[in-house]
Amino acid sequence: MRILDKILVASVAIMAASAFHAAADDKAVKLGVLTDMSGIFSDANGTGSVVAANMAVEDMAAELSGFSVEVVSADHQNKPDVGAGIARKWFDEEGVNVVLDVPVSPIALAVQQIAEDKDKIVLLSSAGSSDITGKSCSLNTIQWTYNTYALSNVAGRATVERGDTTWFFITTDYAFGHALERDATAAIEAVGGQSLGRALNPIGTADFSSYLLSAQGSGAKVIALASSGGDMQTAVKQASEFGIQAGGQKLLGLLFDVTDVKSLGLEATQGMLLATPFYWDRNEESRAFGERFLEAHGRAPTMHQAGVYSATLHYLRALVAAGTADTQTVLQKMRETPVDDFFARGGRIREDGQMIHDFYLVEVKSPSDSTGEWDFYNVLATVPGDEAFQPVENCPRVAGKQ
Numbered sequence: 001m002r003i004l005d006k007i008l009v010a011s012v013a014i015m016a017a018s019a020f021h022a023a024a025d026d027k028a029v030k031l032g033v034l035t036d037m038s039g040i041f042s043d044a045n046g047t048g049s050v051v052a053a054n055m056a057v058e059d060m061a062a063e064l065s066g067f068s069v070e071v072v073s074a075d076h077q078n079k080p081d082v083g084a085g086i087a088r089k090w091f092d093e094e095g096v097n098v099v100l101d102v103p104v105s106p107i108a109l110a111v112q113q114i115a116e117d118k119d120k121i122v123l124l125s126s127a128g129s130s131d132i133t134g135k136s137c138s139l140n141t142i143q144w145t146y147n148t149y150a151l152s153n154v155a156g157r158a159t160v161e162r163g164d165t166t167w168f169f170i171t172t173d174y175a176f177g178h179a180l181e182r183d184a185t186a187a188i189e190a191v192g193g194q195s196l197g198r199a200l201n202p203i204g205t206a207d208f209s210s211y212l213l214s215a216q217g218s219g220a221k222v223i224a225l226a227s228s229g230g231d232m233q234t235a236v237k238q239a240s241e242f243g244i245q246a247g248g249q250k251l252l253g254l255l256f257d258v259t260d261v262k263s264l265g266l267e268a269t270q271g272m273l274l275a276t277p278f279y280w281d282r283n284e285e286s287r288a289f290g291e292r293f294l295e296a297h298g299r300a301p302t303m304h305q306a307g308v309y310s311a312t313l314h315y316l317r318a319l320v321a322a323g324t325a326d327t328q329t330v331l332q333k334m335r336e337t338p339v340d341d342f343f344a345r346g347g348r349i350r351e352d353g354q355m356i357h358d359f360y361l362v363e364v365k366s367p368s369d370s371t372g373e374w375d376f377y378n379v380l381a382t383v384p385g386d387e388a389f390q391p392v393e394n395c396p397r398v399a400g401k402q
Contacts, residue, residue: 026325029069031057031312032096034086034111035126037075040204040230041103043259045126048305049073049101051297056312065320072096076107078203083107084114091118097325098123098315101308103229105129105176112141119327123315125307128228128255129179130390133354137395140327142334144355145307146277148179149390151254154275154359154383156187159222164250168220169198170211170235172227180226180254183390196220201231208235212242221250228255233263240268257302261376266367275388277359278303278343279377285342290374300374310343311355347385352395356385 033053035045050073057069072094076083083102090096091114098121102108108127115122115138122141124132130149132141167188171177177200185195196218199211212235215223223244225235232253239251253260256274280290280300289309293301301309318333319325339347344357362377370376393399 027067028095029067029098029319029325030090030094030096031069031071031098031100031315032087032090032094033071033073033100033308034076034083034107035073035101036078036103036229037073039078041078041126041228043263043299044229044257044302044304045101045103048293048297048299048301049125049308051293052301052305052309053100053312055292055296056309056316060313060316060320063320064316065323067319067325069316076102076104078104078107080104080106080110084110087111087114091115091120097121097327100311101125101304102127103304104174105132105179106174108132109136109175112136112138116140121315121327121331123308123311125311126304127176129176130183130394131175131179133350133352134390134394135396137352137397139353139397140331142311142349142353142355144311145303146255146359147354147389148176148183148254150277150359150388151275152180152184153187153390154361154388155252155254155273156184156193156224157191158275158361158381159250159252159273160188160191160193164221165193166218166220167193167195167222167224168215168218169195169224169226170208170215171198171200172203172205172231173200174203176228177226181224184224184226184254201227201235203231205231205234208238209242211235212239212244216242216244216247216249222252223249224252224254226254232256233260236260236264236268236272240264245271257304258300258374258376259302261364262299262374266365266370266376269364270366272364273361273380274364275359275361275383276303276377277357278306279360279362279379280306281375281377282360282379283342289342294374306343310339310341313341314339350389350392351398352392354389354392356389358385359383359388 103126125145130147171181347357361381
């Protein structure tokens, strides 16, 4: 055999081997839950988000048609550089196809850019800045559970329409807090409310005394907390100690969840209004999931953790339908297919990457009204997703097509 023929045969063999390995790799899928395992967001996210992702994989096991799916996790320590470093290593060295959860918006925005560069998928359940599907929208990212616009729009409008027209904001000084205050201000002003002022607190603040005194002094009817996790819990606890609600001002948590109520107790939180896309005890389907999750994790699921399950399930369904793990092929299947589970019925993934679904206005129960350990909310109203979320034109990529 001539040397040239040998080279051609060898090249064909290498190409065949490469194609075999590529096909094998295409069936090996890795999901990375990037979350806060030990900081102020660990109750709402943390190991519970990993449990939720694994539950979705287990529920799809019989349908995965030859795909092997592994869930890995890491603690981003609430630091953008740490989160970005983990995501880059996952994509470059560890074969991760999808990053899930990602509390803290600056971290999510950093991971989103890396994923777009590497053509990987990001399914955000916990990063809430509306800029993620607004000015920073990406083809490779889906914001699944909520955003600052929806939270503020649902809770803000309803509160003003009930007569509480003047607001004071205590805002955690980072991207998420600023976006939450901005979107809430726009929502209340649209229906005749006004902001009387703001106080900015650093993330991880231990003493809210000065901020609460400023809020009391403003005379605002509503003290709105544009924060989450440990900052939210600390502010609510100290507001109760200051007697703020007893003094006639209302406390509104713009991002509040069942774990916050559990930590603070109904005495401190009763009567609070908030918006949420998920409550475990809302209907038969959500209760079934909630009870399974409670058994597996020891706590009722938060909206973030329920969102991780839903996003993982929808991705896996699209993976099976596509028959490949190719990023853009799976994303197209995800967009084409309605989201249909206990988290969202008839949900859809909009062109800007926002998953559109219903929201609920809820009120925290009094201790005498609660009938169980995690029985915390009365659902007051359902707000359709098209009314809850921001206009799609906020995404420059979409606006440019019109």
